[in-house]
Amino acid sequence: MAGSFELVDASDGGYRIKMLGGGGSLLAVSMSYPSKAAAVRGIEVLREIGGTGLVRDHSCGTESATCEDDQTADARIAVRNRTPPLHSHLSTGWP
Template identity: 40%
Template sequence: MAGHLELVETPDGGCRILMVDGEDCLMGLSKRYSSVDEAVEGVAAIREVAGTGLLRTSSAERYAVLMLEEPVIDSALAEQCARTQSKVVNCGS
């Protein structure tokens, strides 16, 4: 089940990278990049981590800190999610 990465514009003129699985379900969302060039560099980093990174367990506190640093989803992504909601409902089932 191959997936892909998508580069999406954010409402404030930046961009994010979405990691989408083969069923078009959102699997991951990058930080916000200020330019396409920065995002392309981010893709290289994502590929490196995904290909060689170790899985570690962490705490709820760590998750909370990360979520405070960066909004989880932009309004543009929320709009996209609303358009594809029927596809997303079937994710993981």
């Protein structure tokens, strides 16, 4: 299911971006942007980061790869090797 972005009015007169999951659940709310055009540019940045951004785990839970500020390459590789492929939950035939 594809998620979506919604532009909404911010209390300061600007605009915020809501990122919604495929079922409509709220995943994130952005900072306030001064104009609608700036918010649209923010969506472009979110799309790029969402598809290519490095995941940094700053938690110290038992499932955390590391408790350092930045993960080491070995820790990132270990997490990647334990993580199922992105589309592994979908039926076969998915492109």
